[in-house]
Amino acid sequence: MILTVTLNTALDLTYGVPELVPHASHRVSDISERPGGKGLNVARVLSALGHETVVTGFAGGSTGAVLRELLADLPSRDAVPAGSGPVADDPAPASSPAPAPAPITDALVTVAGSTRRTIAVVDRTTGDTTQLNEPGPLVSADEWSALLARYEELLTGADAVALCGSLPPGIHVGAYAELVRSARAAGVPVLLDTSGEPLRRGIAARPDLIKPNADELAQLTGSRDPLRATRDARRRGAHAVVASLGPDGMLAVTPDGVWQASPPAKVLGNPTGAGDSAVAGLLSGLVEGLGWPDRLRRAVALSTATVLSPTAGDFDRAAYEELLPCVGVEEHTTAA
Amino acid sequence: MILTVTLNTALDLTYGVPELVPHASHRVSDISERPGGKGLNVARVLSALGHETVVTGFAGGSTGAVLRELLADLPSRDAVPAGSGPVADDPAPASSPAPAPAPITDALVTVAGSTRRTIAVVDRTTGDTTQLNEPGPLVSADEWSALLARYEELLTGADAVALCGSLPPGIHVGAYAELVRSARAAGVPVLLDTSGEPLRRGIAARPDLIKPNADELAQLTGSRDPLRATRDARRRGAHAVVASLGPDGMLAVTPDGVWQASPPAKVLGNPTGAGDSAVAGLLSGLVEGLGWPDRLRRAVALSTATVLSPTAGDFDRAAYEELLPCVGVEEHTTAA
Numbered sequence: 001m002i003l004t005v006t007l008n009t010a011l012d013l014t015y016g017v018p019e020l021v022p023h024a025s026h027r028v029s030d031i032s033e034r035p036g037g038k039g040l041n042v043a044r045v046l047s048a049l050g051h052e053t054v055v056t057g058f059a060g061g062s063t064g065a066v067l068r069e070l071l072a073d074l075p076s077r078d079a080v081p082a083g084s085g086p087v088a089d090d091p092a093p094a095s096s097p098a099p100a101p102a103p104i105t106d107a108l109v110t111v112a113g114s115t116r117r118t119i120a121v122v123d124r125t126t127g128d129t130t131q132l133n134e135p136g137p138l139v140s141a142d143e144w145s146a147l148l149a150r151y152e153e154l155l156t157g158a159d160a161v162a163l164c165g166s167l168p169p170g171i172h173v174g175a176y177a178e179l180v181r182s183a184r185a186a187g188v189p190v191l192l193d194t195s196g197e198p199l200r201r202g203i204a205a206r207p208d209l210i211k212p213n214a215d216e217l218a219q220l221t222g223s224r225d226p227l228r229a230t231r232d233a234r235r236r237g238a239h240a241v242v243a244s245l246g247p248d249g250m251l252a253v254t255p256d257g258v259w260q261a262s263p264p265a266k267v268l269g270n271p272t273g274a275g276d277s278a279v280a281g282l283l284s285g286l287v288e289g290l291g292w293p294d295r296l297r298r299a300v301a302l303s304t305a306t307v308l309s310p311t312a313g314d315f316d317r318a319a320y321e322e323l324l325p326c327v328g329v330e331e332h333t334t335a336a
Numbered sequence: 337m338i339l340t341v342t343l344n345t346a347l348d349l350t351y352g353v354p355e356l357v358p359h360a361s362h363r364v365s366d367i368s369e370r371p372g373g374k375g376l377n378v379a380r381v382l383s384a385l386g387h388e389t390v391v392t393g394f395a396g397g398s399t400g401a402v403l404r405e406l407l408a409d410l411p412s413r414d415a416v417p418a419g420s421g422p423v424a425d426d427p428a429p430a431s432s433p434a435p436a437p438a439p440i441t442d443a444l445v446t447v448a449g450s451t452r453r454t455i456a457v458v459d460r461t462t463g464d465t466t467q468l469n470e471p472g473p474l475v476s477a478d479e480w481s482a483l484l485a486r487y488e489e490l491l492t493g494a495d496a497v498a499l500c501g502s503l504p505p506g507i508h509v510g511a512y513a514e515l516v517r518s519a520r521a522a523g524v525p526v527l528l529d530t531s532g533e534p535l536r537r538g539i540a541a542r543p544d545l546i547k548p549n550a551d552e553l554a555q556l557t558g559s560r561d562p563l564r565a566t567r568d569a570r571r572r573g574a575h576a577v578v579a580s581l582g583p584d585g586m587l588a589v590t591p592d593g594v595w596q597a598s599p600p601a602k603v604l605g606n607p608t609g610a611g612d613s614a615v616a617g618l619l620s621g622l623v624e625g626l627g628w629p630d631r632l633r634r635a636v637a638l639s640t641a642t643v644l645s646p647t648a649g650d651f652d653r654a655a656y657e658e659l660l661p662c663v664g665v666e667e668h669t670t671a672a
Contacts, residue, residue: 015468022356022459025467062405066398119455121468123358131361132351132457 002046002283003158006039006057008136008168010118011067014312020123020130035070038164038193038276041313043104044074045280050099056107056150060137061114074104098317107154109147113137136168155186159287162191162279167198176202189286193279203237210238211279217243226251244278249300254292258332261296263304273313274303297327338382338619339494342375342393344472344504346454347403350648356459356466371406374500374529374612377649379440380410381616386435392443392486396473397450410440434653443490445483449473472504480507491522495623498527498615503534512538525622529615539573546574547615553579562587580614585636590628594668597632599640609649610639633663
C-alpha cells in the first residue's frame, strides 16, 4: 500500500465561461467537480496504475463531506479502460495490459473547519485559466495530534509515503519535517512535494526524495541553473532530488547517479496535475523496485500524458503507453 | 404571511482577493457564504421588518443542503438590533422601534439536481466585482408539478406573494405567467420581479405589480425614457409598475396615480440586493395597507440603506430609519 498525505485537501471546481471579463457578470457554461489537493491527485494516478493507496489528511464541513463522497466513487469513476484514448485503433501491446484500478481508501481525519474549494475559471475562448483558492480550514492542535496518531498507524502498513501540497491555516511550518522524521523512523521511503518554508524545513529532516519544479527549486536555492539548484537541494538534506522542468522533462540527482529524462516531443495541453502524475510515477516505480532510469521514464510519460488529457488532472492512458518506450534518459557522467 | 418564490435559489459566495488578475492564481483572502436568490433576499428583509415569510422554490444536492442550513439560521443570524449601525449615538425615535425579526419558514421543494452557487469575486483594491453564476439544476416536469401543488397550498395562507429571479434549466418560459394566474385566482396580490422573456410572458398574465430596473424596462419596451417605458409596461398587462432607476429613485405608474420617489442624496456603496430590498419595502407596505407614497418612501429608504451597508445585500437599519422621513415623493399630475 502507498500512503499519500494531503493536509489541505480541496474540492476542485472547474468553471468554463465563454470569455472571462473582469468586473462583468458571467454565466458558467460548464462545471466539473472533483476531489483534489495534490495527494488525492497522486492517489488517483496510483490507483489507475494498479497500486492500492490510502489517503490521509484533513476534511471537514459540507465541502469536506462532498469531497469524501466523490472520493468514495473514485476508483470506478476515473478508471480509463485500456485503449479508450485517441489511439484506440492501435491496441496496447499484450505485454502491457492496463491494470484494473486499485482501491483508494479514505483515512482522512475529520476537522471542525470546512475543507476549501478551489475554482479554476477557464476562458473557453483563449483556454487560459484564472485560479481562485480558498485558504482551507483552521486546524486545531488536537486535530493535528489526531492526524499524527492516524499517520503513525498507517505507516506500519505502507510501502512508501508521499507528503503533498500546502499547509492549511493553524498547522506549524515544521509539520512536514515532523512527518518526514516519523516515516524515516518507521523505515518507510518518504517523498515530499511542497514549496516555500515547509519544503525548506522538510528537506532538513532528510526525506528520501523531493520533486520540486523549477520555480520551487529557485525559491529554495536562489539558483535558476537546474543542475546547480538540484545539487544544492540535495546538499540541504534530500537523499534524492527529481526536478521537474516542464517541457524539458526531469533532472534526477541521486546517490546512484545523475539522469536527465526528456519526453520524445514537446506537447501542448493543460499542465494541471502533471507534477502529481510525476510523483505517482516515481513512487510506483520505487515500490516496484525499478531503477532510476525506468522510474524517470514512467514519471515523464505520465506527466506528458496528463498534459495531453482533455480533462485537467487526468492522464491519457493510451498516450502514456505510447510515450513510455520513447522517453529519452541520459546519464550525466559528472559526479552527483 | 408573505410568500416569496425563488425558482433558482443559490448559495451566494463572496470571495475577496487582493487584486483580480486574469490568468493568474489567487489566494482568496476572505469568504462569505449566504443563502441567495432574489426571493430569499426579499424574505430576509421582510423578516427584519417584522413580517413573517414563507419561502418556496427549488433546492437540491449538497449545495441545496448548505443553503437550507443557512436559511434555518437566518432570523437570528441576520437580526440587526436597532441603533447598532453607524449612527448608534443617535437613538432611533420612540415612535419607530425596530421590530423583532419574524420567522422565515422553509417550504422549498427538494429536487434531484444541485442548487447553483454564485461567486462574487471582489477586487479589494478597486472594489469592483466579477460575478460567476452557475446555471442551476435541471428541473423535471414532476418537480415542477410538486412546486405548483406546494404553491397553491401556500397561497391559501398568504397576504401577498413575490415571484423572483431567473428560471432554472428545464422550467418553461411561461412558468411565471402560470404562477401569476394562480395567485390572481386565489385573490392574493402578486408582485413579479424577473427579466427577459419570463417577464414579458408574466406581465401578460396581469400581475398586480412589477418592479423592473431601467435595463429590464428597456429590454421589455425598447424605450430608455422612464415614463414612456413604465407606461408601456403597464399597457402590456401589469396593474402597477414601479421602475427602479438606481440613484434616481423610483417611478411608480399605478391605477391611483403616478409618483416619483427620490433618495435625499446620492450615496456610494454596493448596489447588490438594493432591488430585493425595494421589493420587500413595496410588499410590506401593501400588506400593511399603506398608500403608494408611503410604500415608495419605504422602498427607496430600504434600497438606499442596502447600498450603504458594508455587507452586500444587508440593509443598514439605522440609515434606513434616518432616510425614511427624508425620501422625497412627488406626484405627477399627468394621467397614468
